[in-house]
Amino acid sequence: AAAAAAAAAKDPYASDPARHPALIARSMRPYNGETPGSLLAAAPITPNDIFFTRNHLPVPHLDAEAFRLRVEGEGTRALEFSLEELKTRFRKHSVTATVQCTGNRRNEMSAVKPVKGLEWDQGAIGTAVWSGVRLRDVLRALGSRGLGSRVWRPPAPALTLCCSPVPRLPAAMRLLALRAAGLSEEDPLVKHIIFEGADKDATTGDVYGASIPVSKALAADGDVLLAYEMNGQPLSKDHGFPLRVIVPGVTGARSVKWLNRIVASQYESGSHWQQRDYKSFCPSVDWDSVEWGSAPAIQEPPVTSAITEPAPGTPLSAADGEITIRGYAWSGGGRGIVRVDVSTDGGRSWAPARLLPPPPGAPPPGSYSGAWAWTLWETTVPLPKPSADGSLPPAVELVCKAVDASYNSQPDGVAGIWNLRGVVNNAWHRVKLDLEP
């Protein structure tokens, strides 16, 4: 143990877990790896061991027995829950949701002009059935003390108060609880729910953190989970063991892994990742001129889609006559996918693809809300035929673009949405293939 500690002091990544060899590593310290296209859209639920991993810091090694989640309001005393307490005091709830890294498809932005960040292709996205307790239920427990029985449910026996009992519920918490119960329309003083992970920068001491608006956290149909299971298995170390947040319909950076603290606050998370990262700017803004405070932190991402098969550069044989194209489409905010259009001529003409049935637990494509999971699609299209003189175009450019339930669509090109951090790239996705006779 002393030797391991010494090794960790020298290299905090030395004790990171092993990863599936199929994952395509984009960095090792911290580890970041994506799912290859051929496996990505093979099934609506992504297997745990090939689900993309996005780590900002070394993987913390947490003990499920000793683990405590601290939940507090600004200026209030805190509650603490063991994993067992969370599992037994709150109802278990499952949500089928896609998680996507904010930098997914960044490599297409770099191709236009260099950006800072991991060179993700289109595989920093995956879909799982997440199970755990509702954040909303846990926050209501926080707000319940001092409120009448119509808000408070049957008492949770022996809540672990880490300090002495709070004599009177502060106004912020009271409003939070009232609003959670739909009993007040006053503006709550609580505006954000802050999450902190156990992953820590050994040098600066900073822990990973993020926040979401309180309206999302408390909405009955917001489905925000404190998840301890992924596809029926306990979370793996890379995916946040023993507890992580899942914020459906919101960019991956807010689904904090190794969660150990929640704060109901008047303010957003002050973390680097909330304040000076995961924001997009005008293409003219560079690292000298960027004003981080001028853009809101990315929460819901825009509608996107990608071709996962065939891979770029796959040689096509015109003699085959046709080709089958597969991919995914997804949008933020639970806005379902209405349509995916595919082009084989670089975007001059289009035909709609066939939308595949949703994963278990997800609503049908095109739903106005609650569509937290991606829509897989496929289509089989004719390849160009040789002209009278036997000539063929040397290459085919496949393109896809999706439309969501708000009828938002994807921008045609990357240039107009290029940003210095290379985030939220949702331009039409293009795959070039050589055409052989």
Next chain:
Amino acid sequence: AAAAAAAAAKDPYASDPARHPALIARSMRPYNGETPGSLLAAAPITPNDIFFTRNHLPVPHLDAEAFRLRVEGEGTRALEFSLEELKTRFRKHSVTATVQCTGNRRNEMSAVKPVKGLEWDQGAIGTAVWSGVRLRDVLRALGSRGLGSRVWRPPAPALTLCCSPVPRLPAAMRLLALRAAGLSEEDPLVKHIIFEGADKDATTGDVYGASIPVSKALAADGDVLLAYEMNGQPLSKDHGFPLRVIVPGVTGARSVKWLNRIVASQYESGSHWQQRDYKSFCPSVDWDSVEWGSAPAIQEPPVTSAITEPAPGTPLSAADGEITIRGYAWSGGGRGIVRVDVSTDGGRSWAPARLLPPPPGAPPPGSYSGAWAWTLWETTVPLPKPSADGSLPPAVELVCKAVDASYNSQPDGVAGIWNLRGVVNNAWHRVKLDLEP
């Protein structure tokens, strides 16, 4: 009166109200007129008399005294409210909201390939402070009978039941009311709220109708109004006197004017405008191949923006050195405008415009939710200078594009979103101007 009736029988549009001469008429029977660009972004609140008018049928002439709103659930008895009852039994509420016709900017689609519909330029949009009662409160009254005091507020004396009292609340209504009060998470049987207007097609007998999802209708922060005032004045005849729906963040077609019936239903409105209009399809779909059932009815529209000044074709003098550009930006679902980028070189380079303060009652630009009103913007940019040999480009192409709080942006071109009905055009907005020395 007999003469007027005879005239109306011959021409149901003969008694339509007079319109402000500044409105640009796009059709007369029914009347449709838009606000000219020079007046559109002059102030964050659009004056009533130049607010765009979109009529589908002749304007009905309703008597405020005799007016009754009928509110019913599928298979339940109905409630009726006079205008006075609505005003006195429910709290008055105001919402600052932009309303936009689904076909706004259709003329740019027609320029790519002909579409069916009114040739709107960018002026079928406007913003007002709407006042009335919350739809949610009225629906709760419908659902309240038979529920305990924790749902039911202080009793509304003598509700006008048009038939005998309902002995027991049907399950659908009970669930509706429970959900409205945030007390149940079961799926309600009620899925849509249907609106019917008093405007009627004299030939077919059809009345204008539309519906919205029940989640929008009941959300505490959905802000759906039954409005009787527009900017502090009673609604004018063209804008729905005496009562209309305002569905903030949703396309104009659902904000039914001359409202006289509300039905809580398991089904969407069966109207032509909900089922076979106001939907968008793949650009390859034409009037022979369209399957109306394959696309959802447009509810939230996508992020859009437009240049309102200068007008296309305005001659520019390079000697002026610079030009001031003004416009609006708006998105569906209450997603605030984060940024507007402006280009003077056809979209090759961009600079962010200055976002103007929100209209009274609206949250600041960039808000994640509740941003029902547009964001006006302006910017002053340099004009091209003559090159060494004194030559100037003959024209300047101004372009604008907006980003909303979900980081959705506008598609670069019209071709990829072209649709046979010419709706939800939100491509980058382009204005060409001749450049003189």
